[in-house]
Amino acid sequence: KSRARMMRQYDLVERVRSYNPDTNEDLLNRAYVYAMKAHGSQTRASGDPYFSHPLEVAAILTDLKLDDATIVSALLHDTIEDTEATRAEIDQVFGQEIGALVEGLTKLKRLELVSREAKQAENLRKLLLAISDDVRVLLIKLADRLHNMRTLEFVPPASRRRIAEETLDIYGPLAGRMGMQEMREELEDLSFRTLDPEAYSVVRQRLDSLAEHNRNLIGEIESQLSKDFQKNGVKAHVYGRRKQPFSIWTKMQRKSVGFEQLSDIFGFRVVLKDVESCYRALGIVHTTWPVVPGRFKDYISTPKQNDYRSIHTTVIGPGKQRVELQIRTEEMDQIAELGIAAHVFYKDLAESPTERLKHESSAFAWLRRTIAILSDSANPEEFLEHTKLEL
Ligand code: GDP
Numbered sequence: 001k002s003r004a005r006m007m008r009q010y011d012l013v014e015r016v017r018s019y020n021p022d023t024n025e026d027l028l029n030r031a032y033v034y035a036m037k038a039h040g041s042q043t044r045a046s047g048d049p050y051f052s053h054p055l056e057v058a059a060i061l062t063d064l065k066l067d068d069a070t071i072v073s074a075l076l077h078d079t080i081e082d083t084e085a086t087r088a089e090i091d092q093v094f095g096q097e098i099g100a101l102v103e104g105l106t107k108l109k110r111l112e113l114v115s116r117e118a119k120q121a122e123n124l125r126k127l128l129l130a131i132s133d134d135v136r137v138l139l140i141k142l143a144d145r146l147h148n149m150r151t152l153e154f155v156p157p158a159s160r161r162r163i164a165e166e167t168l169d170i171y172g173p174l175a176g177r178m179g180m181q182e183m184r185e186e187l188e189d190l191s192f193r194t195l196d197p198e199a200y201s202v203v204r205q206r207l208d209s210l211a212e213h214n215r216n217l218i219g220e221i222e223s224q225l226s227k228d229f230q231k232n233g234v235k236a237h238v239y240g241r242r243k244q245p246f247s248i249w250t251k252m253q254r255k256s257v258g259f260e261q262l263s264d265i266f267g268f269r270v271v272l273k274d275v276e277s278c279y280r281a282l283g284i285v286h287t288t289w290p291v292v293p294g295r296f297k298d299y300i301s302t303p304k305q306n307d308y309r310s311i312h313t314t315v316i317g318p319g320k321q322r323v324e325l326q327i328r329t330e331e332m333d334q335i336a337e338l339g340i341a342a343h344v345f346y347k348d349l350a351e352s353p354t355e356r357l358k359h360e361s362s363a364f365a366w367l368r369r370t371i372a373i374l375s376d377s378a379n380p381e382e383f384l385e386h387t388k389l390e391l
Contacts, residue, residue, distance in 0.1 A: 007055055009033075015062040016071055024068050031072040031094065038083040045154040053147060054078055060143040064180075064341040070136045073101035077140055080106040104137035105144075135364060138174070139341055142183055145171045149190040164194035177367060179306035179339025185244045192246040203245040206259050211242060214266075217319055221268065224318050225285070229270075232284050237271045266317075270327045275300060278327050282311055285325060289315035292322060300328070305366045307335050340364055 009032045016023045035054050042050035058074040072094060079085035080102055087106075091099035149167055152160050168191040175184035193200045211218075218240040229236040243265060251262060270285075272278050278300060295314035303309045310328040317323035328336065335342045343364070 007052075007059055012055065012058060012062070012071075015059065016068070019062075019065045020068070027068055027072055027094070028075075031075040034085075034093065035075045035079055038079045038085050040083075042082065044151070046151055047154075050078075050082075053151075056147045057140065057143045060146055061139065064139065064143075064338055064344075066136070066139065066341060066344055069097050069101060070139060070344070073098050073105070073136070074140050074143060076102045077105045077144060078109075081109050101134060101137055101140070104133060105140055108137065108141055135178075135340060135367065136344065138178070139344070142171060142175055142178075142180070142187075146183060146187060149187060152190065152194060160194055164191040167191045168195070175339075177306055178341075179304075179308055179335060180337075180341060181308075181339065182337050183339075185247070188246040189244050192249065199249060200245055203249050203259070207242065207245060207248065207265075210265060214321075217321065218266065220319070221266070221317050221321070221323060225268065225270065228284055228288050229281060232280070234277055234280050234284065235273065236277070236281055237269075239269055239271075241267050241269060243267060266321055267324045267326065269333070270325060271330055271333050272327070274329055278311055278329060281327050282313065285313065285315060285327075289317050289323075291315050295324070300332070303362070305362070306339060307362055308339075310336060340367075 009029060012032065013023070013025050013028050016028060017025075032055075036051045039050040039054075044050055044053055054075050054077055057077065058071050061071055061074050076085070076090060076094070076098065080087060080090070087099055087103050090102055145167060148163065152163060155163065167187050172184050172188045172191065175181075175187060222238050222240055225238045226236065229238070248259075248262065248265070251257075252259065255261075270278075270281055272281055292314040295312065297312040299308055299310050299312065309332040310326045312324070312326055314322055314324045326336075
């Protein structure tokens with residue numbers, strides 16, 4: 001049985017208020033009550049009240065700092081499909097913007113059910129086409145899938161596998177396309193754990209023992225780098241980060257190497273105030289430590305298609321460790337974590353979130369182009385191959 005405690009109405013409103021002081025509390029409260037009543041005594045596989053699910057999905061989206069319409073639609077996302085609620089009623093109570101988002105999610109869910117037996121590539125194609133109206137539908141869908149993956153242990157083993165495969169094939173790469181790295185990593189990790197529990201636990205244990213073993217080293221590298229920057233008058237925030245088992249595992253498979261031969265288990269981020277400081281920091285790093293050839297990438301001058309910007313380099317750092325560095329500004333750091341979602345919420349702009357995305361996010365433009373190519377494409381499998389290579 002799940003021991004999850006349901007988040008309260010007040011907590012959700014507080015979460016939204018922390019990044020959006022102008023939030024429409026009344027709207028959030030009404031959606032909370034509406035969805036709770038609509039789902040009534042329905043339960044999840046865990047035995048939890050069904051409403052705990054849309055509530056958690058809404059909470060995940062507050063981590064992405066999304067706008068009220070998205071949070072409200074997350075609360076309502078299963079009501080048309082699973083309760084007495086209708087599009088007309090949601091329009092009437094919450095307005096057409098929210099009605100359209102909830103309907104988009106309903107369509108996606110039906111598509112998923114219908115095309116489950118069909119090929120994955122075809123699935124992906126339909127999925128993309130269906131979300132083309134509003135990227136916020138896809139953001140809610142990803143959060144929905146994330147919560148389902150987090151609670152997968154309660155689902156029968158056979159469907160567990162299918163859901164994990166679907167996540168790895170479709171939702172992980174989609175999150176990547178949208179530049180949502182954290183979302184992608186968690187989705188992939190949860191899938192990996194389900195599909196290959198043995199490999200997962202081996203990699204996890206190796207990572208844990210490595211982290212334990214090198215606890216001092218990570219701190220040492222952090223402070224050494226910080227000192228070097230300070231000495232040269234560059235203000236930087238340096239921090240080490242842990243890699244996730246899935247990315248380690250795929251790298252081991254791709255390069256056919258063992259855990260010991262992986263060079264970049266130690267990753268560090270260097271976050272600075274502007275672009276100029278990034279290049280100064282790079283100069284300092286390269287004049288202080290020997291550079292590992294072939295590992296330098298400048299995604300600041302040439303951003304990736306999903307908006308990702310950062311300078312990558314690997315050096316032989318303290319203790320002869322190979323150290324992978326990502327150098328970027330605070331703003332780039334935000335976008336690296338949140339991707340497309342980083343553009344949705346800007347309260348000072350009068351435009352609708354969808355309009356804003358069009359203007360600010362090249363990932364959005366990219367997604368649109370992808371959708372256009374897909375609509376013309378006779379061969380979605382070919383597209384999927386391409387997607388996998390690129391991601
Ligand atoms: P490259 O060969 O230097 O482009 O880098 P890899 O593909 O080996 O990626 C190195 C690391 O950079 C990854 O582990 C990620 O942490 C980061 N990275 C690469 N691409 C992206 C991206 O599109 N978004 C984000 N957020 N991080 C990325």
